[in-house]
């Protein structure tokens with residue numbers, strides 16, 4: 095379970111997140127929606143332990159994240175704008191490198207499994223610097239899946255993906271959900287992945303303005319968003 099309690103982030107005089115609180119149950123899939131500048135990426139950086147909040151607490155499985163150390167980090171899979179992949183290494187060698195770092199068992203086999211999951215078998219030995227943006231995003235997804243994380247954090251995961259890659263990502267999300275992984279996806283795209291989520295949060299100007307179970311069709315959700323954020327989705 096993830097507990098976010100009264101999280102505020104200030105940078106200089108600017109308040110970027112204001113007193114955000116919500117819990118994520120194990121196995122729940124939450125989508126956080128919000129317009130540009132709402133604070134989504136800042137919240138993501140805090141949840142993925144890349145940034146500290148100015149005040150407030152985040153606990154994962156009852157342990158405050160600042161006290162969790164490596165064991166806690168290993169529970170997290172993160173997909174963000176930064177791929178964390180090495181340009182001069184092949185897809186295979188990147189995954190072997192991260193797999194060794196995470197201590198993944200049966201690594202060669204697992205690397206082939208995740209490469210297949212994202213449809214990059216034909217680029218297995220290709221250097222990452224020759225990858226298109228979509229291929230890079232697929233390999234980032236494979237890297238994230240390698241150690242079978244309990245909690246997966248996605249920041250705008252559909253960016254740069256073509257239709258085939260979108261379908262692959264949707265399948266990855268479905269599989270993670272079936273396997274009761276906890277998923278938090280940050281996006282401003284209503285069209286993809288949102289229908290798979292159990293709960294919707296809307297962030298606007300650093301505040302949580304909506305937090306409900308996802309019982310809505312796309313049209314109703316867009317209407318709620320328009321009311322809460324003041325602009326059309």
Ligand SMILES: Nc1ncnc2c1ncn2[C@@H]1O[C@H](COP(=O)(O)OP(=O)(O)OP(=O)(O)O)[C@@H](O)[C@H]1O
Pocket residue numbers: 105108110128129130131132133134135136137282
């Ligand atoms: N390092 C920083 N210094 C000053 N202001 C910042 C910094 N990082 C973010 N901000 C500001 O915080 C606000 C929220 O930014 P953030 O990137 O979290 O928004 P977002 O919801 O992810 O937006 P987008 O959809 O455009 O990615 C913005 O007004 C941004 O200018």
